[in-house]
Amino acid sequence: xxxxxxxxxxxxxxxxxxxxxxxxxxxxxxxxxxxxxxxxxxxxxxxxxxxxxxxxxxxxxxxxxxxxxxxxxxxxxxxxxxxxxxxxxxxxxxxxxxxxxxxxxxxxxxxxxxxxxxxxxxxxxxxxxxxxxxxxxxxxxxxxxxxxxxxxxxxxxxxxxxxxxxxxxxxxxxxxxxxxxxxxxxxxxxxxxxxxxxxxxxxxxxxxxxxxxxxxxxxxxxxxxxxxxxxxxxxxxxxxxxxxxxxxxxxxxxxxxxxxxxxxx
Amino acid sequence: xxxxxxxxxxxxxxxxxxxxxxxxxxxxxxxxxxxxxxxxxxxxxxxxxxxxxxxxxxxxxxxxxxxxxxxxxxxxxxxxxxxxxxxxxxxxxxxxxxxxxxxxxxxxxxxxxxxxxxxxxxxxxxxxxxx
Numbered sequence: 001x002x003x004x005x006x007x008x009x010x011x012x013x014x015x016x017x018x019x020x021x022x023x024x025x026x027x028x029x030x031x032x033x034x035x036x037x038x039x040x041x042x043x044x045x046x047x048x049x050x051x052x053x054x055x056x057x058x059x060x061x062x063x064x065x066x067x068x069x070x071x072x073x074x075x076x077x078x079x080x081x082x083x084x085x086x087x088x089x090x091x092x093x094x095x096x097x098x099x100x101x102x103x104x105x106x107x108x109x110x111x112x113x114x115x116x117x118x119x120x121x122x123x124x125x126x127x128x129x130x131x132x133x134x135x136x137x138x139x140x141x142x143x144x145x146x147x148x149x150x151x152x153x154x155x156x157x158x159x160x161x162x163x164x165x166x167x168x169x170x171x172x173x174x175x176x177x178x179x180x181x182x183x184x185x186x187x188x189x190x191x192x193x194x195x196x197x198x199x200x201x202x203x204x205x206x207x208x209x210x211x212x213x214x215x216x217x218x219x220x221x222x223x224x225x226x227x228x229x230x231x232x233x234x235x236x237x238x239x240x241x242x243x244x245x246x247x248x249x250x251x252x253x254x255x256x257x258x259x260x261x262x263x264x265x
Numbered sequence: 266x267x268x269x270x271x272x273x274x275x276x277x278x279x280x281x282x283x284x285x286x287x288x289x290x291x292x293x294x295x296x297x298x299x300x301x302x303x304x305x306x307x308x309x310x311x312x313x314x315x316x317x318x319x320x321x322x323x324x325x326x327x328x329x330x331x332x333x334x335x336x337x338x339x340x341x342x343x344x345x346x347x348x349x350x351x352x353x354x355x356x357x358x359x360x361x362x363x364x365x366x367x368x369x370x371x372x373x374x375x376x377x378x379x380x381x382x383x384x385x386x387x388x389x390x391x392x393x394x395x396x
Contacts, residue, residue, distance in 0.1 A: 201340060219322065222293045222376050222392045227320065 046136040052148045055103070055128055060148040065098040067170055069141040070133055073110040077157050078139045080255060082118035084163055089123050091172045098170045105130040143169050159251030160261055161243060177250070178263045184235060187262075192232040195264075196224075198249040199241050209237050209264075217245050220252040228253075233260040288326065288370045289362060296325060296373035297395055302358035306377055306389050309345035313387040317342045321350045321377045329368025331359035339374070346379050349389075 047053060060066055069085060071078040085102070092100040101124045104111045108127060115121050133140075135155065142153040143166075152169050154162055160177040167174045179187065187193055195212040197204050204214035215223045228234055234253055238246040246263050253261045297303075306321070319342035326335040336354045341347030354375055362371045378390045390396075 218292070219374065219376070222374075222394050223320065225394065226378060226392050 046134050047140075047142065047150060047153060049150050049153050051150055053144060053150055054148060055126075055132060057126055057128070058101070058103075060144055061146050063097070063099040064146055065151070065170060066144045067092065067098060067100045067141065067166075068103060068144060069100075069139055070103050070105075070135050071114065072138050073104065073106045073114040075138045078114075079118060081139055081157060082120065084158065085123070086119050087174075088166070088170075089120060091167070092170065100124065101126060103128050103133060105133070141166060157251055157255075159247035159249070160254070161247040161250060161263065177261070178265050179235070180265065184264055187233065187235070192229065193235055194228045194232045195235045195237055196220075196228060196249075196253075197237045198245060203240070212237050217249045217252070220249060221256060224253055224256045224258070228258070230257060233262060234258045235262045235264050237264045239265060286328075286370050287364050287367065288372050289364050291371055291373040293374050293376060293392075293395075296359075296371070296375060299331075299360045299362060299371070300357055301331065301360050302356070304353045304356040305391075306346070306349040306353040306379075308379060308387040308389055309349050312343055312345045312349075312379065313381070315343075316381055317346065318379050318381050318387075319346075321346050321379060323347075323350050323354055323375050324372060325354050325357070325375050326370055326372040327357075327359045328370050329361055329363075331361045333357055333359075334370070335372075342379055350375070350377055 055068075058066070058068075067088065069088075071085075088100050092098055102115075102120070103126050104114070105128065106114075111125050111127070115123055115125065137155040139157075140153065140155040141158075143151045145151055152165075154166060158166065164174060164177055184193070184195075195209055197208050197212045197214045198217040198220065199214075200216055201214060208214065213227060215227060236246055236249050236253070238249075250261050250263060321341040322339040323341075324335075324337045324339055325333060328334045333355050336351045338347040338351065341350065359371070362369050376392050378392065379387070380390060381387045
């Protein structure tokens with residue numbers, strides 16, 4: 001069926017074919033190795049929930065629970081969260097079961113400036129190196145027990161849902177940010193309400209609540225102030241949205257100046 | 266040989282990421298912040314006469330030279346206002362952006378408001394965040 005052609009021309013073709021195939025295989029192999037190297041999980045090296053933590057100058061045994069926040073004076077995200085910290089400071093003052101401490105990697109003169117600019121005078125503070133803290137992002141907040149074990153950890157800017165998680169973790173009762181349809185109906189009778197649907201345009205087209213406006217979550221920072229009444233209670237319709245998307249939406253609305261933001265679930 | 270060469274070329278073409286343009290996704294402040302030439306959309310006469318108003322959002326992409334290569338309407342009050350935003354956005358110019366030292370395409374949203382006030386005067390505005 002097959003015959004082997006042994007002419008010099010066919011041999012040179014065969015050699016060329018083999019060379020090209022070898023080069024292609026080598027190239028693909030190198031590319032594959034590079035992809036593997038990039039996708040390989042890297043050691044995180046950051047604080048994780050459940051680990052025992054040691055921070056110089058901090059004795060966990062002084063309180064059943066210690067709520068620690070790591071703040072950097074020059075970080076805009078840290079300043080943006082100052083209202084949340086003021087609330088935490090107020091709610092933990094005078095309590096014996098939990099204390100609230102801020103750790104700054106900055107020098108102490110910077111720390112005092114940050115505290116006074118953000119209304120956090122009197123907040124117990126400590127200085128530690130960022131290397132020792134091993135935080136995943138700024139700001140980071142975590143709860144530690146008497147044994148130094150990290151019970152919970154939140155990093156980055158927190159929206160209303162994740163802020164409530166922090167309050168719940170230290171047994172602070174705050175008004176619920178999540179409401180249901182019945183509560184929304186009641187709310188509409190006594191307050192001015194703007195309902196915003198933060199899902200994609202396609203999801204909104206498929207179904208949405210009567211009277212709601214669609215502003216996809218990532219467009220809120222630009223559009224919210226132009227399209228929603230700043231003095232109204234904003235209800236984010238999140239009945240079919242991911243909780244992280246809702247928290248992100250709530251955070252963006254708060255940062256845009258909306259004082260009362262609720263999540264409809 | 267031709268077959269082998271074709272196979273090699275085909276394999277290179279299907280490798281994800283190979284020879285693919287790297288697109289950097291940015292928020293609107295990133296798009297507006299790197300613009301070197303800005304052209305506002307005009308309010309189309311037909312839309313104005315019909316008192317059509319509202320928000321228009323497009324997704325714009327510019328290349329490594331800062332030239333607009335794609336504009337897609339995400340939302341607009343009507344077709345004419347959408348077309349007007351495309352016409353304006355295509356004239357925008359940008360400072361070239363780089364990713365890992367290589368010229369990169371940048372993609373992000375642009376928002377405009379088509380407004381008609383009580384006296385009937387029509388105007389196109391940027392979001393208040395960028396005024």
